[in-house]
Amino acid sequence: xxxxxxxxxxxxxxxxxxxxxxxxxxxxxxxxxxxxxxxxxxxxxxxxxxxxxxxxxxxxxxxxxxxxxxxxxxxxxxxxxxxxxxxxxxxxxxxxxxxxxxxxxxxxxxxxxxxxxxxxxxxxxxxxxxxxxxxxxxxxxxxxxxxxxxxxxxxxxxxxxxxxxxxxxxxxxxxxxxxxxxxxxxxxxxxxxxxxxxxxxxxxxxxxxxxxxxxxxxxxxxxxxxxxxxxxxxxxxxxxxxxxxxxxxxxxxxxxxxxxxxxxxxxxxxxxxxxxxxxxxxxxxxxxxxxxxxxxxxxxxxxxxxxxxxxxxxxxxxxxxxxxxxxxxxxxxxxxxxxxxxxxxxxxxxxxxxxxxxxxxxxxxxxxxxxxxxxxxxxxxxxxxxxxxxxxxxxxxxxxxxxxxxxxxxxxxxxxxxxxxxxxxxxxxxxxxxxxxxxxxxxxxxxxxxxxxxxxxxxxxxxxxxxxxxxxxxxxxxxxxxxxxxxxxxxxxxxxxxxxxxxxxxxxxxxxxxxxxxxxxxxxxxxxxxxxxxxxxxxxxxxxxxxxxxxxxxxxxxxxxxxxxxxx
Amino acid sequence: xxxxxxxxxxxxxxxxxxxxxxxxxxxxxxxxxxxxxxxxxxxxxxxxxxxxxxxxxxxxxxxxxxxxxxxxxxxxxxxxxxxxxxxxxxxxxxxxxxxxxxxxxxxxxxxxxxxxxxxxx
Numbered sequence: 001x002x003x004x005x006x007x008x009x010x011x012x013x014x015x016x017x018x019x020x021x022x023x024x025x026x027x028x029x030x031x032x033x034x035x036x037x038x039x040x041x042x043x044x045x046x047x048x049x050x051x052x053x054x055x056x057x058x059x060x061x062x063x064x065x066x067x068x069x070x071x072x073x074x075x076x077x078x079x080x081x082x083x084x085x086x087x088x089x090x091x092x093x094x095x096x097x098x099x100x101x102x103x104x105x106x107x108x109x110x111x112x113x114x115x116x117x118x119x120x121x122x123x124x125x126x127x128x129x130x131x132x133x134x135x136x137x138x139x140x141x142x143x144x145x146x147x148x149x150x151x152x153x154x155x156x157x158x159x160x161x162x163x164x165x166x167x168x169x170x171x172x173x174x175x176x177x178x179x180x181x182x183x184x185x186x187x188x189x190x191x192x193x194x195x196x197x198x199x200x201x202x203x204x205x206x207x208x209x210x211x212x213x214x215x216x217x218x219x220x221x222x223x224x225x226x227x228x229x230x231x232x233x234x235x236x237x238x239x240x241x242x243x244x245x246x247x248x249x250x251x252x253x254x255x256x257x258x259x260x261x262x263x264x265x266x267x268x269x270x271x272x273x274x275x276x277x278x279x280x281x282x283x284x285x286x287x288x289x290x291x292x293x294x295x296x297x298x299x300x301x302x303x304x305x306x307x308x309x310x311x312x313x314x315x316x317x318x319x320x321x322x323x324x325x326x327x328x329x330x331x332x333x334x335x336x337x338x339x340x341x342x343x344x345x346x347x348x349x350x351x352x353x354x355x356x357x358x359x360x361x362x363x364x365x366x367x368x369x370x371x372x373x374x375x376x377x378x379x380x381x382x383x384x385x386x387x388x389x390x391x392x393x394x395x396x397x398x399x400x401x402x403x404x405x406x407x408x409x410x411x412x413x414x415x416x417x418x419x420x421x422x423x424x425x426x427x428x429x430x431x432x433x434x435x436x437x438x439x440x441x442x443x444x445x446x447x448x449x450x451x452x453x454x455x456x457x458x459x460x461x462x463x464x465x466x467x468x469x470x471x472x473x474x475x476x477x478x479x480x481x482x483x484x485x486x487x488x489x490x491x492x493x494x495x496x497x498x499x500x501x502x503x504x505x506x507x508x509x510x511x512x513x514x515x516x517x518x519x520x521x522x523x524x525x526x527x528x529x530x531x532x533x534x535x536x537x538x539x540x541x542x543x544x545x546x547x548x549x550x551x552x553x554x555x556x557x558x559x560x561x562x563x564x565x566x567x568x
Numbered sequence: 569x570x571x572x573x574x575x576x577x578x579x580x581x582x583x584x585x586x587x588x589x590x591x592x593x594x595x596x597x598x599x600x601x602x603x604x605x606x607x608x609x610x611x612x613x614x615x616x617x618x619x620x621x622x623x624x625x626x627x628x629x630x631x632x633x634x635x636x637x638x639x640x641x642x643x644x645x646x647x648x649x650x651x652x653x654x655x656x657x658x659x660x661x662x663x664x665x666x667x668x669x670x671x672x673x674x675x676x677x678x679x680x681x682x683x684x685x686x687x688x689x
Contacts, residue, residue, distance in 0.1 A: 351585030
């Protein structure tokens with residue numbers, strides 16, 4: 001029913017104002033058409049009952065039929081051609097019908113005066129806001145003409161009323177139209193915003209889809225095995241490379257807890273322990289190695305944060321380093337053998353030189369003893385270099401471990417003096433040492449490696465100091481740390497070189513101008529040893545005034561040693 | 569008669585130097601240049617007062633020889649000094665032997681050490 005009326009009332013107009021006016025006109029036409037049908041029925045009944053004269057009946061019938069056909073014609077024009085013309089015709093028809101609808105007396109000065117207000121009010125709705133004035137003028141003309149035709153005074157108040165009504169209609173139709181225009185503008189803006197937003201959303205979804213696809217492609221094609229876990233260590237994502245590394249199909253990994261995954265029988269027990277420790281202590285190691293099947297894998301873990309900086313899980317990356325591990329092992333074996341093979345003949349040279357010096361096979365003159373001394377000294381130098389190379393190789397292979405045991409700080413310094421007092425005094429330097437009062441008599445540490453660190457630093461200090469002294473001090477730092485300080489009055493290290501002095505094979509002098517021998521391994525080894533001991537090393541230096549190396553080490557209670565505690 | 573010292577060392581020069589150091593202190597000397605010969609020698613009647621044992625030997629390793637020595641009651645009073653270039657190995661066996669010397673081993677150091685160990689001096 002609704003669609004039937006919609007069909008009757010609809011007009012083919014693109015301009016919204018035109019469309020609205022023509023639609024209202026159609027409603028009025030429909031109403032008028034219904035009214036004329038009722039009127040027609042009434043006239044026919046009255047005629048049948050002989051209530052009106054034949055002449056009146058004919059006049060009324062032709063009037064009503066004319067009106068009816070007029071309305072249909074206007075409807076046709078409104079639907080097919082022009083709303084404006086249709087409205088004009090409708091209003092004129094209405095006015096014409098009204099002007100013969102009563103006696104001239106009633107129309108010009110009586111009860112029917114009001115009837116002319118209808119076309120005035122309607123015209124502002126269906127023709128144009130200002131058209132009320134036109135119909136006020138037409139109505140005024142009709143009323144005045146009728147009054148004059150029967151010699152009656154013209155009703156000025158009615159005419160003023162018509163124009164007042166036209167004014168009010170004009171104002172209200174105008175404000176209605178402007179309100180509608182505003183509404184349309186708002187709607188249009190809203191529409192464009194919606195379109196804009198929709199396009200932006202679509203573009204961002206597309207970008208996200210492309211990015212996700214790209215990330216997925218990268219993840220699928222990299223050689224590293226990647227597993228993403230949620231905060232409870234349940235696997236939520238694994239890439240295909242994982243399968244080759246862990247010998248578990250990717251689809252079997254997703255959903256599993258990390259603890260289940262590392263129950264894999266091909267994982268070496270010691271490696272399993274390391275991975276368990278990583279989960280239990282929630283650490284994020286970088287590149288520690290595990291043995292899985294026949295492979296050596298490097299494992300790195302990192303927390304994953306979303307854009308709001310919330311921790312959403314952890315990502316673990318496995319890298320197959322089997323080949324590297326083999327090469328390192330070979331290298332370390334090779335260096336080990338080479339070092340052993342170099343040391344043995346050197347030991348023999350040293351031994352024979354000592355035998356000369358000690359006159360095992362008969363008395364020697366002073367020059368011969370001196371020569372034996374020089375042989376010994378140079379052999380020791382060579383031995384030192386070989387030891388450094390061996391240490392470096394062991395550290396690179398991760399094989400150098402720190403062996404903790406109780407040690408006496410005083411013994412550490414005694415040993416240092418016994419080794420280096422002579423070198424210092426040979427250069428005319430004073431080597432002094434002190435232990436601060438609050439340093440305990442027994443500390444925990446690797447005596448051999450601490451001795452190595454001390455002799456390295458003091459040896460360097462002696463090497464680069466021409467006059468003055470080298471001072472060693474042991475002290476406590478805070479409640480849980482102790483430290484070693486080696487200060488010299490030497491030439492100092494240029495500030496630009498300080499960042500590099502702990503690098504392997506680095507010496508402050510360039511190769512062409514080297515005065516001091518050595519591989520430049522000493523400080524690098526010291527730094528690595530200190531790091532292995534969980535300590536840190538700092539250096540302060542002023543040119544031509546001297547250099548101070550400070551090592552800070554964690555202090556572990558001596559009684560804890562029983563639990564077989566080791567540095568990691 | 570002077571006490572017997574057995575030097576088990578495959579490097580001829582080192583064996584020579586160690587022997588000279590021990591001889592200088594007054595030990596009588598025997599040298600075993602590899603693990604197999606050392607094992608044979610350990611079965612002999614003469615029980616050494618002191619054994620200088622290199623841990624890296626051809627055929628039979630120092631570790632195996634040390635195990636032999638530890639198991640044999642006859643060597644319960646024998647001083648065992650191991651020599652090795654590997655400091656970690658030295659640390660590992662330090663508790664099982666009288667001394668663990670890390671190569672390079674100084675002639676003077678060895679002479680002075682064994683002099684202290686020799687009875688009646």
